[in-house]
Amino acid sequence: EKVAITKEQDALMKLIVEAYNKHQIPQDVTKKLLQEQYSTEENFLLLTEIATSQVQVLVEFTKNIPGFLSLDHEDQIALLKGSAVEAMFLRSAQVFSRKMPKGHTEVLEERIRKSGISEEFITPLFNFYKSVGELHMVQEEQALLTAITILTPDRPYVKDQQAVERLQEPMVELLKKLCVLQHPQEPQYFARLLGRLTELRTLNHYHAEMLTSWRVNDHKFTPLLCEIWDVQ
Numbered sequence: 001e002k003v004a005i006t007k008e009q010d011a012l013m014k015l016i017v018e019a020y021n022k023h024q025i026p027q028d029v030t031k032k033l034l035q036e037q038y039s040t041e042e043n044f045l046l047l048t049e050i051a052t053s054q055v056q057v058l059v060e061f062t063k064n065i066p067g068f069l070s071l072d073h074e075d076q077i078a079l080l081k082g083s084a085v086e087a088m089f090l091r092s093a094q095v096f097s098r099k100m101p102k103g104h105t106e107v108l109e110e111r112i113r114k115s116g117i118s119e120e121f122i123t124p125l126f127n128f129y130k131s132v133g134e135l136h137m138v139q140e141e142q143a144l145l146t147a148i149t150i151l152t153p154d155r156p157y158v159k160d161q162q163a164v165e166r167l168q169e170p171m172v173e174l175l176k177k178l179c180v181l182q183h184p185q186e187p188q189y190f191a192r193l194l195g196r197l198t199e200l201r202t203l204n205h206y207h208a209e210m211l212t213s214w215r216v217n218d219h220k221f222t223p224l225l226c227e228i229w230d231v232q
């Protein structure tokens with residue numbers, strides 16, 4: 001049967017994509033990737049600065065998701081804290097999938113590989129980047145997938161999961177239609193996208209270990225990262 005986006009779905013998609021594009025990491029932050037020297041210390045500090053900026057961008061994007069600000073305030077915090085790492089994996093993954101200008105991709109890969117992350121986490125991390133890169137997501141899909149990740153009802157400490165489900169469901173339906181329209185020759189594309197969300201959950205676990213090993217080596221994070229990741 002003919003799949004068609006309704007007027008409401010089109011309006012929702014425009015809001016999400018607008019918010020996704022409106023809030024970006026400032027150029028003066030990301031262009032440092034090309035400038036600073038390559039020491040483990042310098043790489044860690046630079047990635048910390050970018051991650052901190054990314055969290056601020058993420059909070060602004062989330063506030064623009066229709067209905068989010070009407071959720072219970074404590075649930076809003078629980079959703080942000082529960083999804084921050086996954087949303088940042090998605091965001092940093094986009095850098096690898098869209099061939100960044102000025103060789104950002106190679107530079108970012110180099111800095112992540114040499115930032116004090118142990119080899120056992122580097123492999124799953126770059127496998128994820130590769131699997132996202134192979135999807136060649138358009139920005140509507142990236143924006144919706146990020147919103148869907150943030151609106152995951154079963155994060156720790158979320159009290160009213162149904163309220164979150166009511167916001168997430170229409171996004172999942174819309175993404176499903178988009179995938180059919182965008183990739184008619186690939187009926188399983190939507191399933192592959194959702195498979196990335198499952199992979200993201202496992203990366204949360206690896207990330208918790210990465211944080212521990214950084215802290216064991218006395219690496220300092222910013223107050224915002226400490227707050228969102230419950231460290232220090």
Ligand SMILES: CC(C)c1onc(-c2c(Cl)cccc2Cl)c1COc1ccc2cc(-c3cccc(C(=O)O)c3)sc2c1
Binds near residue numbers: 030047089091104221
């Ligand atoms: C505290 C710090 C050391 C850290 O701890 N864990 C992680 C992490 C790592 Cl390693 C990998 C995945 C997830 C996390 Cl959370 C990080 C660094 O996290 C980030 C977070 C966002 C972005 C966006 C980027 C980026 C580059 C160019 C262009 C753009 C762009 O959007 O244009 C974005 S790089 C980047 C690095």
